[in-house]
Amino acid sequence: MRGEPVAVVGIGQTKHVSARHDVSIAGLVREAARRALDDAELDWADIDAVVIGKAPDFFEGVMMPELYLADALGAVGKPLLRVHTAGSVGGSTALVAANLVAARVHGIVLTLAFEKQSESNAMWGLSLPIPFQQPLLAGAGGFFAPHIRAYMRRTGAPDTIGSLVAYKDRRNALKNPCAHLHEKDITLEKVQSSPMLWDPIRYSETCPSSDGACAMVLTGEAGAARSPHPPAWVHGGAMRSEPTMFAGKDYVSPRAGRDCAADVYRQAGVTDPRREIDAVEMYVPFSWYEPMWLENLGFAAEGEGWKLTESGVTELDGDLPVNPSGGVLSANPIGASGMIRFAEAALQVRGRAGEHQVDGARRALGHAYGGGAQFFSMWLVGSERPVG
Amino acid sequence: MPEVLSAPLVVEFPFTRSLGPVQSAFLTGLRERTLLGVRASDGRILMPPVEYDPVTAEELRDLVEVAGTGTVTTWAWNPHPRPGQPLTAPFAWVLVRLDGADTALLHALDARGPEEVSSGTRVRVRWAAERRGAITDIVCFERLDEGGRPDGHADSQGKKSRQSDNRPERPRATTPHTGRFDGDPVTGIVTAARLDYTYTSGRAQSRFLTALTGRRIIGERCPDCRKTYVPPRGACPTCGVATDEQVEVGPRGTVTTYCVVNVKARNLDIEVPYVYAHIALDGADLGLHARIGGIPYDQVRMGLRVEAVWVDDDRLAPTLASVDHFRPTGEPDADYDTYKELL
Amino acid sequence: MMPREVAIVAFAQAPTVRRSDQLSEVELLMPVLHDVLGQVGLRAGEIGFTCSGSSDYLAGRAFSFTMALDGVGAWPPISESHVEMDGAWALYEAWVALLTGQADTALVYAYGKSSPGSVRDVLTRQLDPYYVAPLWPDSVSLAALQAQALIDAGHTDERELAGIAARSRTAAEANPSAQLVGSAPPDVLLAEEYVVQPLRRHDCPPVGDGAAAVVLAAGDTALDLCPRPAWIHGIDHRVEAHSLGVRDLTDSPSTRLAAEHAGLFEAPVDTAELHAPFTSQEVVLRRALGLDEEVAVNPSGGALAANPVMAAGLIRLGEAAAAVHRGESQRAVAHATSGPCLQQNLVAVLEAR
Known part of the structure; x- marks a missing residue:
């Protein structure tokens, strides 16, 4: 990124669960925001601006909920921006906040994303009736399953790969106190014998529906110098979009994803992501997307992504750990899921990921995508201040 | 129009x-x-x-x-x-x-x-x-x-x-x-929280829907890249220009990819399991999403040649539901190379 | 490092109409995109950053912006973002992106189709979902509460409000994109019945469908693309508490604060484009911005002549910029608002150089 170097000095998340019956929407976002402020040892008055993101307003039934949330976010008298880029929104929101610091418009920015899915039912929100069209499906899994089949056909990947990812991510989640799913007795056999929902996607290979929020405090060089804990520095960040559907679209490896990653690596001076990046938090709502994104993001050659998964490279103790937090498969407050990826990448390079810390992580990638695999946002964070 | x-x-x-x-x-x-x-x-x-x-x-x-x-x-x-x-x-x-x-x-x-x-x-x-x-x-x-x-x-x-x-x-x-x-x-x-809206389908979609009542599937061709979109949405998404040349496509096509749905959807009267497929209609450059019938669900495959099965005359209406499903034509399967660009 | 200078170099809008049934959102938007890009001779792929503003709630469609993207021609993939806010805030996000140096040009667009629903009722879904939204207080009623507070405070009266309506819609006669053009004199307007007392029909914005787009450019690029760029001297936005009962409805401290940060008070302006959907809100904004009689307020007719929700704020920025482009303004202020009774406000100061 250009301009003022951007540092992450505060991170907060809720414990993601299926339903937070004890808090209002405001109470949920506050919890994450307060934890991020505490991590940064800052208070509401220190914040110059707030950037908030979430997925469609229909999920909670509040149009532009940031208006109602202004008080809870400490935004009164301050700039408040609301981003919505579908599933990638958590990442995009963080990037908009980072730009405010990089452009030296603001010194300290609070950024936050949330979803309180228990207020309604995400499946309804995602499948509003549209006249003249024929509803054929329930849920996002049916949309993505044919693309997964295309990946399997194209690469010849064994059909067990998806279960390996789910088994790994659910075990990683046991080390992450914020994760929604803590399946203590998970076994590979259980994953492989779970019901087939949208063949080739099994139940255990899908993400849960969660209430949750994630917040970060971003600042520049001076703010980082005052940070009580090591900051994570933003070495690169980018968004890319392509149309929802078009002739020649590659759903298996969308060009927008490849271009976005290439832009981030260029900014960060990364030429060999497989060797130079120590941990990846990628948006994997269905387990098969791990090998697909490994190729799309340049960690593996085309058709080779599943081999990294199969050989254990992406395990927590592998040499390219993917989703040490347990990932979207273990917690999915939709609008927040992208920001959680960004925040978890930052936790890794700050050395503050606790039990799911990747030893010695110096550079980590946070990745989010949304829509019909068309909106991408990514950042690469490092423990060292970026050069130049 | x-x-x-x-x-x-x-x-x-x-x-x-x-x-x-x-x-x-x-x-x-x-x-x-x-x-x-x-x-x-x-x-x-x-x-x-x-x-x-x-x-x-x-x-x-x-x-x-x-x-x-x-x-x-x-x-x-x-x-x-x-x-x-x-x-x-x-x-x-x-x-x-x-x-x-x-x-x-x-x-x-x-x-x-x-x-x-x-x-x-x-x-x-x-x-x-x-x-x-x-x-x-x-x-x-x-x-x-x-x-x-x-x-x-x-x-x-x-x-x-x-x-x-x-x-x-x-x-x-x-x-x-x-x-x-x-x-x-x-x-x-x-x-x-009930809100009442009136949905209108816009020019391009109305042309498409109206043609369905005559058992025709109409795509629209981009004047720039010459790709044919079905259903048309009014714009060529890659060129950002209006598509206004109507082209009849199908009714036959090729299953490019699919999934077997085992989840019963709300308000959806389809017995599970069923196959939800992407179908590249002959003459179209984008897959149409539809249900496959007339073949056991576990025999559907990529490359399967299919054709539209229309509802009875009295149920024909300007809606995609006028195509009840697609069924095998009996032709040999299409070669992977002929449709891999449409995946 | 000297901050980069960013300017609005082109503006286009669709004529706002009561209904646009024959057009999908992308069909409504696309001609506007072609127009604005044509003005600067660029293709979508040559633009460095794209950002849009819209709301799913207006037409009752989740992810409506993903379909609108079809009108851009986002191929090869583009650097792009979206705010669930008026397009004025999309412009702000794009302005920030240009300041960082990651792009030299930006396309900003916004669209709103209010005709599929009842926007008065739809906007109730913006309100506190626990205490207020269950009462379904519509947008006209909330504006009427604010107008009565202004009247009680002696800041205005119904006659002055009718004068604002007549002035705005008379001005709109020169605006080919306006929806509601021309006005009876205030005496005639005052004989009409109330919609919600103290507001009459003329005090309220027309309900309409519309779209708008601008191109931003930084530094020398702006000069290459436009003979007389509208340079953004400053732009800022602020939000207030949500609950109406907590706020002083006769004032707009957030507007004043945003104006301060945008540098409005450093020098006089000759033109103001204010996003005041209700006549009474112009009274609040004039006071907050310290505008005197010398300033031409809403020469376009403002939101009283055309108020496509989610685009109307961006149109204010576009209209102010266009006045600079045409040489009619040396220094203009543009304002956009969001939320009940002016809860959130954006102010931009645009200058010729």
Whole structure:
């Protein structure tokens, strides 16, 4: 990124669960925001601006909920921006906040994303009736399953790969106190014998529906110098979009994803992501997307992504750990899921990921995508201040 | 060109809202005919109580009881109440500062006409006979006469105000309150939120839908890249220009990829399992999504050649449901290389 | 490092109409995109950053912006973002992106189709979902509460409000994109019935469908693309508390604060484009911005002549910029608002150089 170097000095998340019956929407976002402020040892008055993101307003039934949330976010008298880029929104929101610091418009920015899915039912929100069209499906899994089949056909990947990812991510989640799913007795056999929902996607290979929020405090060089804990520095960040559907679209490896990653690596001076990046938090709502994104993001050659998964490279103790937090498969407050990826990448390079810390992580990638695999946002964070 | 098609679109969900401690106490209080405000960081009493200070953003938890009487701070006479609003007969919207509070609550004021309302009008709460812990437990406000008694005129339902529910209350000093009441606290509300829309399909989609009634599938070709889109959405998404050249495509095509659906969808009358497929219709450059029938679900494969099966004449309509499903044609499977670009 | 200078170099809008049934959102938007890009001779792929503003709630469609993207021609993939806000805030996000140096040009667009629903009722879904939204207080009623507070405070009266309506819609006669053009004199307007007292029909914005787009450019690029760029001297936005009962409805401290940060008070302006959907809100904004009689307020007719929700704020920025482009303004202020009774406000100061 250009301009003022951007540092992450505060991170907060809720414990993601299926339903937070004890808090209002405001109470949920506050919890994450307060934890991020505490991590940064800052208070509401220190914040110059707030950037908030979430997925469609229909999920909670509040149009532009940031208006109602202004008080809870400490935004009164301050700039408040609301981003919505579908599933990638958590990442995009963080990037908009980072730009405010990089452009030296603001010194300290609070950024936050949330979803309180228990207020309604995400499946309804995602499948509003549209006249003249024929509803054929329930849920996002049916949309993505044919693309997964295309990946399997194209690469010849064994059909067990998806279960390996789910088994790994659910075990990683046991080390992450914020994760929604803590399946203590998970076994590979259980994953492989779970019901087939949208063949080739099994139940255990899908993400849960969660209430949750994630917040970060971003600042520049001076703010980082005052940070009580090591900051994570933003070495690169980018968004890319392509149309929802078009002739020649590659759903298996969308060009927008490849271009976005290439832009981030260029900014960060990364030429060999497989060797130079120590941990990846990628948006994997269905387990098969791990090998697909490994190729799309340049960690593996085309058709080779599943081999990294199969050989254990992406395990927590592998040499390219993917989703040490347990990932979207273990917690999915939709609008927040992208920001959680960004925040978890930052936790890794700050050395503050606790039990799911990747030893010695110096550079980590946070990745989010949304829509019909068309909106991408990514950042690469490092423990060292970026050069130049 | 055909007429543009339109149809009603009702967006209606019952939202289940959890409240958190302050809102829970306030709404439980309403059920118990008790009005709770909250003390802000600067000592002001905020009514209705908010969870977070509007100035300092601090968490507020210090509840206080305020009176059921108050003063109108501003008002607006609403001669034509809309669906969902508190009263069905003309009423005034009011912001009311309850005695003991420093901020105002938005609600309705029952009055015979605008001449009965002004800023400064003294009012009191009219409670609902049955209260469940919602803002609508306050039916509305009503005027106090100078002696502090309600007018007691007919309410919107034509009934006299129930004096037993509306005994005069004197303004009283605010008193701290624990927020706890007898009975279970109200921890959530369910709010129905129905919005009615009229959906219109736009030019390109209307052309496509109208053609379906004649058992034809019409795509549209981009003048720049010459790709044919079906269903057309009005623009070539890669060139950003209007597609206006109609091209008939299909009715045969190739299954490019698919999944087997085992999840029964709400309001969807399809037996599971079934196959949901992407079908590259002959002549189209984009896959159409449809159900495959006429073949056991576990025999569907990539490359399968299929054709449209239309509904009976009397069910043909300008909707994609006019194509009931696609079934195998019996042709040999298409070679992977012929459709891999359409995957 | 000297901050980069960013300018609005082109503006286009669709004529706002009561209904646009024959057009999908993308069909409504696309001609506007072609127009604005044509003005600067660029293709979508040559633009460095794209950002849009819209709301799913207006037409009742989740992810509506994903379909609108079809009108851009986002191929090869583009650097792109979206705010669930008026397009004025999309412009702000794009302005920030240009300041960082990651792009030299930006396309900003916004669209709103209010005709499929009842926007008065739809906007109630913006309100506190626990205490207020269950009462369904519509947008006209809330504006009427604010107007009465202004009248009680002696800041205005119904006659002055009718004058604002007549002035705005008369000005709109020169605006081919306006929806509601021309006005009876105030005396005639005042004989009409109230919609919600003290507001009459003339005090309220027309309900309409519309779209708008601008191109931003930084530094020398702006000079290459436009003979007389509208340089953004400053732009800022602020939000207030949500609850109406907590706010002083007769004032707009957030507008004043945003104006301060945008540098409005450093020098006088000759033109103001204010996003005041209701006549009474112009009174509040004039006071907050300290505008005197010398300033031409809403020469386009403003939101009283055309108020496509989600685009109307961006149109204010576009109209102010266009006045600079045409040489009619040396220094203009543009304003956008969001939320009930002016809860959130954006102010931009645009200058010729």
